[in-house]
Amino acid sequence: MEKDHVDRILAQWRTERPDLDVEPMGLLGRLARLATYLGREVEKTFLELGLTSASFDVLAALRRSGAPYRLSPGDLLATMMITSGTMTNRVDQLEKAGLVARLTNPEDRRSVLIALKPEGFDLVERAVTAHVANQHRLTAFLDLDERAALDAILRKYLLAFE
Amino acid sequence: MEKDHVDRILAQWRTERPDLDVEPMGLLGRLARLATYLGREVEKTFLELGLTSASFDVLAALRRSGAPYRLSPGDLLATMMITSGTMTNRVDQLEKAGLVARLTNPEDRRSVLIALKPEGFDLVERAVTAHVANQHRLTAFLDLDERAALDAILRKYLLAFE
DNA sequence: TTGAAGTATCTCGATTTCAAGATAATATCA
DNA sequence: TGATATTATCTTGAAATCGAGATACTTCAA
Known part of the structure; x- marks a missing residue:
């Protein structure tokens, strides 16, 4: 070895x-x-697309949630291992970049809805396509059976924490 | 599943x-x-010991290098995935805490030797003991054969990058 | 209805890291 | 020898994150 x-x-x-x-x-x-x-x-x-993993994570969570592509900061937080202060900062950046908008939530005025704008939608569509292709490249270092074994063990291990 | x-x-x-x-x-x-x-x-x-993973990594590299427990910032860098600026900052903190000292390197005056002080030695001894015990606890979520399989696959995967 | 508890988000200051470049010493070689 | 390239470390400014707490709204129960 x-x-x-x-x-x-x-x-x-x-x-x-x-x-x-x-x-x-x-x-x-x-x-x-x-x-x-x-x-x-x-x-x-x-x-290469002007994003970071951090900003992609937010856009991707909105995109994969399906139409109308709106989630509260709290919903977004639930899928990421970051604090609320970090989420505020990420949304600030994306809002400044014109990729998302903060909408008031009519059902709960403590809350806010982060909405994916058309510009954000288009960008995340391209980003996720490139990202998945890159992930194929990065997992190709292992054989099919190794990937399956690794994934199964990681899944079990992760369950100890989630 | x-x-x-x-x-x-x-x-x-x-x-x-x-x-x-x-x-x-x-x-x-x-x-x-x-x-x-x-x-x-x-x-x-x-x-719990007043350290972070970052500061432990530096102290541990010095400790495990063996007597006289001295390495240059460059040597330390080679074992960690950080930039030189980050290393300067880490050594600054450890020096301020009285755990290491910067010595001039008589053989190359561009360079510097980071020396583990007795206080740093004692602390890292306790830290590595606690850390290894904790690592046993954290790996116990998997069975012996799963740990072996996981380690083997990770080793192969890592080889693609190092 | 009202006060207390709970919830959702944001603010603030500190810390850590990085990338790029500055500084200083050493190595190379014509 | 001297000029140039290389090496080793540090400096600087920007960015991301965190923990703690502030703010504003909602829910609950008496």
Whole structure:
């Protein structure tokens, strides 16, 4: 088995701290590093369209919610692992860019509806097409059976947290 | 198979954009979410010791490098996925906290040696012990064979990027 | 009806990170 | 030797995020 960056870290710990069983550090370290690499690759695709992963996430949540492409900040928050202050900032940016609009919610005036504007719709249509193509490229490093096995294990693991 | 958060996203896309094959989004979405959850759990352990993952990473790299526990910023950078400006900031914080010291490198005056002080050594000893125990807890959500399979696939996947 | 509790969003200040470029020292080689 | 390229670190300004708390509206119950 070819040694990777994480193997070298584990070997150092085993020399310096032989009292510790550092096995789990291998799995968790690889997961973290891989997520970072993949995240950067994903980001590149959005950058070409003038978006970021953060802004895409918001536009995508609106788009896939279906017509009339309107959700409250709270609805949007529920699908993302960010705070309400971060969502306010993201919507501010998208509003400034003319991609979404804040509408008053007639049914609850504490609330607000974030509406995808036609410009935002068109952009996210192109972005998601490019993004999915990029995701195909990024998962092609694994064979079909490896992807299936990985996905099944990740699903189980994720269930421990959600 | 129990439905998770990512399944709901995929179902929405399949309705709204049936032209797209969104399979890879499941795997990549789960990986990203899981990495975020795990990262937050890891962070908690460090917080109890007055550290962050960021500061621990630097102290840990120095500790596991072995005596005399000195590395240049460049050496440290090589093991972490951050920029040089970020490293300068991290070392500044650790220096201010009295955990490391910047020494001039007699062999190359462009360079600097970051030295682990006794206070930093003691702290990182306690931190890595707690961190590894926490990592055992966090990997125990999977069975032994699942951990082995996951680690093997992650290793292969990571090799595509390093 | 009214006061208290709950909910939805936004504000504020601090922190972390990055990209680009500045600074200073060393290496290369004509 | 001297000019140029390379290397190592730091500086700067901008951006994203967070936690805590403020604000405004709604719900509930007496």
